[in-house]
Amino acid sequence: MPEDDLESLPGVGPATSDKLTDAGxxxxxxxxxxxxxxxxxxxDVGDSTAGDIIQAAREAADIGGFExxxxxxxxxxxxxxxxWQIDEVDExxxxxxxxxxxxxxxxxxxxxxxxxxxxxxxxxxxPSEHGGFDAAAIxxxxxxxxxxxxxxxxxxxxxxxxxxxxxxxxxIDGAPGDDEAMEALLESFLDHIxxxxxxxxxxQMLLAEKAEELASEHAxxxxxxxxxxxxxxxxxxxxEYVGRGELAQRQQKLNKHLHDLDRVGNLHxxxxxxxxxxxxxxxxxxGDPTQPIGGNILGHKSTFRIYLRKSKGDKRIVRLVDAPNLxxxxxxxxxxxxxxxxx
Numbered sequence: 521m522p523e524d525d526l527e528s529l530p531g532v533g534p535a536t537s538d539k540l541t542d543a544g545x546x547x548x549x550x551x552x553x554x555x556x557x558x559x560x561x562x563x564d565v566g567d568s569t570a571g572d573i574i575q576a577a578r579e580a581a582d583i584g585g586f587e588x589x590x591x592x593x594x595x596x597x598x599x600x601x602x603x604w605q606i607d608e609v610d611e612x613x614x615x616x617x618x619x620x621x622x623x624x625x626x627x628x629x630x631x632x633x634x635x636x637x638x639x640x641x642x643x644x645x646x647p648s649e650h651g652g653f654d655a656a657a658i659x660x661x662x663x664x665x666x667x668x669x670x671x672x673x674x675x676x677x678x679x680x681x682x683x684x685x686x687x688x689x690x691x692i693d694g695a696p697g698d699d700e701a702m703e704a705l706l707e708s709f710l711d712h713i714x715x716x717x718x719x720x721x722x723x724q725m726l727l728a729e730k731a732e733e734l735a736s737e738h739a740x741x742x743x744x745x746x747x748x749x750x751x752x753x754x755x756x757x758x759x760e761y762v763g764r765g766e767l768a769q770r771q772q773k774l775n776k777h778l779h780d781l782d783r784v785g786n787l788h789x790x791x792x793x794x795x796x797x798x799x800x801x802x803x804x805x806x807g808d809p810t811q812p813i814g815g816n817i818l819g820h821k822s823t824f825r826i827y828l829r830k831s832k833g834d835k836r837i838v839r840l841v842d843a844p845n846l847x848x849x850x851x852x853x854x855x856x857x858x859x860x861x862x863x
Contacts, residue, residue: 526551529576531569539563544733551577553783602644602747602791603651604636606862608851609838613824616651619746619789622782622821624753626796626812627828632836632855633795634665636828637749639860640793641713642674644747647689650682655746656712656738658731662724662755666715672706677858712743721756721773728780735788746790748781753794754814771817778821794822835863 646652694701761770
């Protein structure tokens with residue numbers, strides 16, 4: 521069946537096809553990874569019909585069955601590694617931030633979480649020889665943290681060799697240090713960062729769905745979306761669902777939100793980077809009492825958990841707390857005017 525012929529699926533007529541497309545379900549693969557309840561609500565069909573549609577989409581997209589470990593290994597070779605531009609941190613993370621995974625960065629206020637999201641939004645635009653994906657970024661801002669001025673600092677903080685290559689690649693006349701050329705380069709970098717401010721938890725969840733639509737729209741363009749940042753993931757959920765009575769609902773919504781983000785990463789081979797707030801565990805008598813919020817749902821859904829903590833001056837300790845195939849460890853970086861730098 522043709523990739524975009526949704527009407528070839530059982531129970532999908534012209535009206536249902538339009539509803540699915542409007543909701544961002546434009547391909548068999550995007551339908552195949554949806555839940556029956558989600559599809560039923562979006563396309564206004566019964567649960568049974570939604571199940572039939574999803575099953576047919578899975579068969580058409582050839583996903584959902586068992587496969588050999590060798591096949592999994594071959595598919596994992598398509599996974600990209602987004603460089604932090606810091607050798608010690610990249611080595612800690614096995615080469616950089618993985619696509620098709622959720623990387624969670626948590627730490628206290630001022631530890632540098634937002635600095636990481638800004639730096640990655642710059643790095644993802646670099647070509648592969650400089651550790652990037654030659655791609656665009658989506659930035660969901662829930663704490664009013666996104667600052668174009670910080671992107672300016674980080675672009676100017678790139679090595680002169682990289683700046684010169686970017687000026688040439690983006691057809692900008694001038695050299696590193698030329699004010700007019702650097703202004704044009706900054707504008708080009710900002711043009712490829714799609715920013716949306718989340719006003720509450722439900723709006724943030726909606727923006728995750730919109731992010732999938734935006735990534736689909738740019739999939740075949742010169743600048744596909746390969747990075748999705750959410751800064752911070754938990755702020756609105758923490759503020760709006762207070763107390764044990766609200767905990768179950770909060771975790772359910774957070775779980776759905778994480779699955780929506782994960783879907784963007786899997787469908788578009790993108791890296792998903794979320795920041796998380798922390799709380800102090802009063803029962804901890806030994807070691808660091810700082811704990812990420814979000815509970816087991818976030819702990820299980822995050823593929824990589826990275827803890828940032830302050831050190832002397834501009835130094836930050838980057839600690840890999842959890843990863844499926846990497847040993848725990850630490851690296852040191854600096855947060856400077858020109859962005860994240862090696863020690």
